[in-house]
Amino acid sequence: MGKTIETDVVIIGAGPAGAGASFFLSKYGIRHIIIDKARFPRDKVCGDACSGKTALVINRANEEWLSEILNTPAEYTPSWGIKFVAPNGKSLDIPFSPHRTPETKAPGFTVTRMVFDNFLFQKINSTYNTVYENATVSNITRATDKVSVDVTTADGSEVRINAPVIIGADGDKSIVRKTFVNSGENPKAYAVGLRAYYKGVTGMHPDNFIELHFLPEVLPGYLWIFPLPNGMANVGVGLLSEIVRDKKINLREQMLHAIKTNPDISPRFANATLVDKIQGWGLPLAMDRQPLSGDRYILCGDAASLVDPFSGEGIGNALYSGMLAAMAIKEIAPERDYSSSILRKAYDDVVYKRLGDEFRISATLQRLSKYPWLFNYVVNKAYKSQSLRDTISCMFTDMDLREQLSKPSFYLKILFNK
Template identity: 70%
Template sequence: MTTKLETKVIIIGAGPAGAGTSVYLTQAGIQHIIIDKAVFPRDKVCGDACSGKTAFVMRKANPQWLEEVFNQADKFTPSHGIIFVAPNGKSLNIPYNPNRKPDEQAPGFTTPRMVFDNFLFEKLPSQYNTIYQGADIKEIKRNSNNTITVVFVKDNETVEVTAPMIIGADGDKGITRKTLLTEHSSAKAYAVGLRAYYTGITGLNKENFIELHFLPEMLPGYLWIFPMPNGIANVGVGILSDVIRKKKINLREQMLHAIKTNPDISPRFANATLVDKIQGWGLPMGMEQLPVSGDNFMLTGDAASLVDPFSGEGIGNALYSGMLAAYATEKALKEGKYNRSFLKTEYDDVLYKRLGDELKISSTLQRLCRFPWLFNFVVNKANKSKSLSDTISCMFTDMDLRDKLRKPSFYLNILFNR
């Protein structure tokens, strides 16, 4: 027997992108159905670092949520800054907010995705939605009446849901993009990452600064060490796929080799223990402004390739794109328009207006990272100049400042101490 349902919006995927969409659809009072193949709580391979953008979308949805986050030290670790380690081993500590007052909320935090995604997932149920977990999608088909039907099986029951709008929030290897974005098949800019959880690493920053080690053999990628709750650290590497292919890198061996032999890193792992198996996953990066919608659908988060090409951050952009997709959906439903050209204006154009510059700057920074001498030079100079390290600090929140990094004049000014 098949159950047939109708709704206004179908969201495929309940990670940060799907949760972001659902929360804002609920705020607008729009009926929707969420379908996820996993059963929550579920894991996702990740560095587990949530930035200011994640905090921004959460605060906008409900300021109380961040209070909850920062009141659960066993689940969430507030982070106040970032440590860049240049290819020459010199490090630069950059607080996110150099003028922070002692009781000010941290701009970012770390938390296992098993915890974070479930935290958001538990916020979703409302009078406006129905959630299907552990659902196996069999088909996504277009109908002649300007709607789409998703067929899935849950607990041996077949369900067919029909709606005028679908949001693809199903991550890197999702089904929505593959099925619906047929006109654009260009190869995506891609990186691959590994994640490992360790206990017993020494020398972690007292204010839980996250560490990015730009080791020469991994450029333009890096090895990270992120302090997490309960004495655990998330350790991983992320490298561009074409570099992995060209240099025939075995990512796992590369990471373990650095942990064992790098003179700055290995002593800190002398008594460390790996507490879970090492796992890998892809990072679809926002290097190009690809189409992220079409007739009756929009893509969000990793399904829309929105991972920051420099930092590897994707949770914030997933939540943010989910929020924008919900706003665009509200307009589409009001006007009864679900075609590609309407959604391009209301979603693609708005999304790239808000995130496009940031992604472009990060793409350039990632390319600059291929030059270790440039990286060494900036870190050496910033260690000697408080005003330069303050400028770099402000670049985390000020996009105009960050854009300076793309310009040769920035480096000339540093060279001549202007």
């Protein structure tokens, strides 16, 4: 082994979770090293839709960054709402900001991960940080006073990095998780998704609504069409891996079949061309509470299974959990006690306090969305009722309202038109 480097925190992974942790560690003046096996810019299979939570963390990291994003229309498409298409084909347009003024900023945006993750990567502050890109982690070991990470750097040299604590922000196949957590993947809390880039899809909403098509053949998952700049669209399909396996569903065939034959979808692809090869990746879902940290390690983003079980959103939760990991480390740093009980209080409890309700509601919605009749029913009712549409619209910003969606009383109320 070559040289040994001592630092305060080592982060594995420089995607949204790792970049988010780094932004806030730098804010707090905490030295750290980030290691990523890729060289940036790099791709990540994703739907490319960023929600208000992404915007919130970016804004907290630096108030100018969001304007930079929204002022670059060649790369970012502002999104003002969501279109739900029920299994019976009926659709419902739900604006995120029903009372918007010219000053209102778009609540969400779409951007390829190639562009967005590179944007985040370039914002990592080198005053407190050293980045090893294109570097391979060969071993992670834990002693009573430190974690050691052995790395082969891009130039082939071997480095050992010692730190009192490690952040695993290395995605779905996390090596940090594999090293410290002994549980395998839970098929009930795991989805698989495919992504395809198309050029020339027509019929997009003028305000770039993202579209979720709850086709009967992929419930409780959905097919999505998300507009991107330059006439491009991110098109994909995602479904629980347990269902894919049990029903032997070929997701690729399902997606291409819908694009070719679905009466609402296929005309929009009449002149569209597939631009890249169709690629798949996993989504580890936040179905139930599970440990997110242990002695001397913290997991963030996909490594911690923090993808929203209903929407599949994981970018915002990755950035958010990265921020919370940095806050926990700042709180603990004076005592340097990175034992599991301290980290559980400073990190796990805070993550679940802030995001736990959202996860619980989304898990219930995911379970409910396997019933096509319920979906059709709500969309039919909302189609006819402006007040119900307004209620659903507010649910995107108001968690208390969103909770109603997961309760039987909500459906009884709309049954009796109350």
